[in-house]
Amino acid sequence: MIRILIADDHPVVRAGLRALFDAEEDLDVVAEAASGVEAVAHCERGEVDLVLMDLQFGVGPSGADATRMIRGLDDPPRVLILTNYDTDADILGAVEAGASGYLLKDTPPDELIAAVRAAAGGASALAPSVAGRLESRRRSPTPGLSPREIEVLGMVAAGRSNREIGRELFLSEATVKSHLAHIFTKLGVNSRTRAVVAAREIGAIRP
Amino acid sequence: MIRILIADDHPVVRAGLRALFDAEEDLDVVAEAASGVEAVAHCERGEVDLVLMDLQFGVGPSGADATRMIRGLDDPPRVLILTNYDTDADILGAVEAGASGYLLKDTPPDELIAAVRAAAGGASALAPSVAGRLESRRRSPTPGLSPREIEVLGMVAAGRSNREIGRELFLSEATVKSHLAHIFTKLGVNSRTRAVVAAREIGAIRP
DNA sequence: CGTCGAATCGTCCGAAAGTTTGAATCGACC
């Protein structure tokens, strides 16, 4: 018997998953959580073998954060990510946080159930499209943007000018330009707007 | 008895909605559709009082398109939009397409069921947050960007330079600048990156 | 201890971008 915790902020999705699992004899939905903190609280009490976790909660810690916390417990349950979003950064973040698998919400039910059984059994379960993405990422790893560069890039994406960025980060405009020049070469572009597009594509900034 | 068609490309969401409605005596889920064309086909055969429609389908016509087609039938069912996304343009587009209501997927189940009954009874059902958004939109209507301006803005958002935009649209660079100047004043900004941010916020270009 | 990347700041210069002003055409609308 696999004891499952469903963590998703959409009641409809929770009901759908519960209906799906109720039809299987070896799957038992023992709890639901509408937020990351709720999910962690449930796991602290034990009695859960596997968590189905959304990445996007309206408020509070993200699914990746919750995953990290859960995996830090003693004898933690496995965590399977089930989300709509599939940018590289999301997936990498989740896997690094300790997720055993990554599924997209348009996964067919039979695949989903198979993945749940596989994950509970200790195997890794990645949606094929996700696995391919991870593979392609391994071949051309993220142009390692430093934290500072990502910060600057985020402000560029928000429409700030170099001068404004300098003011807000307490930098000289020259430094901002310097960061931007590095960002440009790392992303293979030659203008701020193109950099924003590229950053969105690789998931380096909020979509 | 309200006969319901669920149109959503996510099996999990369909299962969730079905479970939700099955618990109500006066609601009967008579069919499911995983795409816009499927939904329209079902409605052409009649036997449906209300369609719960997602806006985002992976392939094929959008939920708004499907809504337009359904509302163009003889004696059409009512259409209730149920979606994740809530940009102004999405909502406006759906309402203009003939939707009787607009709900977000994080709506609590009881509200959802109430909205379904209201819509089937002929009333309009808008989520409070959505109604507020429409209201605010009425107060400050979309700065009327012309089709050409939207076209230019889209290319700016894609990272093109003024010269490139001119080449691709067979315009002089002066004309591109002229369009941009108008766009800036209409959006109340003073740079291309800010214009892209503003355009995203009001839903004038792809999110 | 030397090396390396990250982060900081600087100058100089050409290329884009943005501002201002003006103007022509065209279709829609009253």
Next chain:
DNA sequence: GGTCGATTCAAACTTTCGGACGATTCGACG
């Protein structure tokens, strides 16, 4: 028939960006 917005273009001007150097500091790593 006149007005108005959309679209097109132009010249001149200012500001911002981006490229191409270099330079310093500092912590990490072997």
